[in-house]
Amino acid sequence: MSKPKIILVEPAGTLNVGSVARVMKNMGLDQLVLVNPQCDPHASEARQMAVHGIEVLERATIVPDLPTALKGCQRAIATTSRSRTLPMNLESPRLALPWLLEAQISSALIFGPEDRGLSNSELNYAQRFVGIAANPEYPSLNLAQAVAVCVYELYQTSLQKNLDTSNSCANLQGEEVTTFSSVSVDSASxxxxxxxxxxxxxxxxxxxxxxxxxxxxxxxxxxxxxxxxxxxxxxxxxxxxxxxxxxxxxxxxxx
Known part of the structure; x- marks a missing residue:
């Protein structure tokens, strides 16, 4: 299966960037892309938070804009939590994210800045949209927490698709994840x-x-x-x- 890029648009917190690198390592992902970061991703605070995910942090790609980050990708899902004028079908991570994992498909999962989330113009670059259900009294998640929820779902789906009965983690699987029909690997980038x-x-x-x-x-x-x-x-x-x-x-x- 493919391993999606994790794209952070204009992240402002070094602690968040380091934490994202750590949870990506936890869940077997290694392509971190930072779009116009508003912090130093190599600062000591980021490295301390990354712990054993330091290699993900060090190999992170820094690009000036979202189109550059998505270059070569055939599929992209954007995360959002706010109601917008842009018509969209907001899906749960468990329902939508398996779509990024089909073999030979280059894909990306996009997260917005901590203070504003993704703008409508940035959401335009995604084909599907994910929202994380949370307590309506306080639904806003920290950036690193949102990434953790999503990459956990990606990892659980990968275990479901590559079930290994000798792996004790296989026993942790919950309800069956929705599957999606395959499409041509010739999908345009x-x-x-x-x-x-x-x-x-x-x-x-x-x-x-x-x-x-x-x-x-x-x-x-x-x-x-x-x-x-x-x-x-x-x-x-x-x-x-x-x-x-x-x-x-x-x-x-x-x-």
Whole structure:
């Protein structure tokens, strides 16, 4: 099975970053990506919290923005706890996260900054959304705690899929985890699909279907539609070919 990237967007706390590295090591994950961190991930406090996960911390990749962090990924799930205007189906970690573990699929699990969570524009890069159910009187989890809940569910799913009766941990399995149908390993990467979105927006603005002041809201709806389609590389190429032909036709009619 694949091992998802854990992406932290603009983390501000060195203690949180170190704690995330530790729990990733606990649960068998090793790809930590930090998007524009607002703290020093190599500070002594982070290293102290990482304990035996220090290698995860030291190998963490630092990137300037979320699209760069997702480069090459075919699937991405974002975590959120707040009600938003963006239409979304909020799922539990146990239901949604197994989708990231299918063989030969490059995937990522995205967490937002401690003070604000993920913005709508950042959520646009994800195909599915996870929320952690908690006491409604105080539902906000610390970043490291939220990561711990999610990677625990990922690890339990991996045990379920690779059940080893000689491993005593196998006896700790609870209720059966929901499974998902397999899809083509040729699924287009998120950066490939992002290129299509940019191309689509350009064409729709050019033909007057979109207007600059409403383009962002309309494009959010297109993203949700296409993410459900699980496009392959061939399909993205076909769609971009249609857009290119439209642009050629517009140019020919003007000349």
């Amino acid at each position: 998120l950066d490939t699909i992002e290129g299509y979105y940019q191309h689509l927006e350009t064409v729709l603005l050019e033909i007057g279907y979109l207007y600059p002041h409403t383009a962002a809201a309309r494009m959010e709806k297109f993203r949700r539609l296409y993410y459900r389609a699980n496009l392959t590389n061939e399909e993205v190429a076909m769609l971009r070919g249609i857009l290119s032909q439209i642009q050629w036709a517009i140019k020919s009619n003007r000349s």
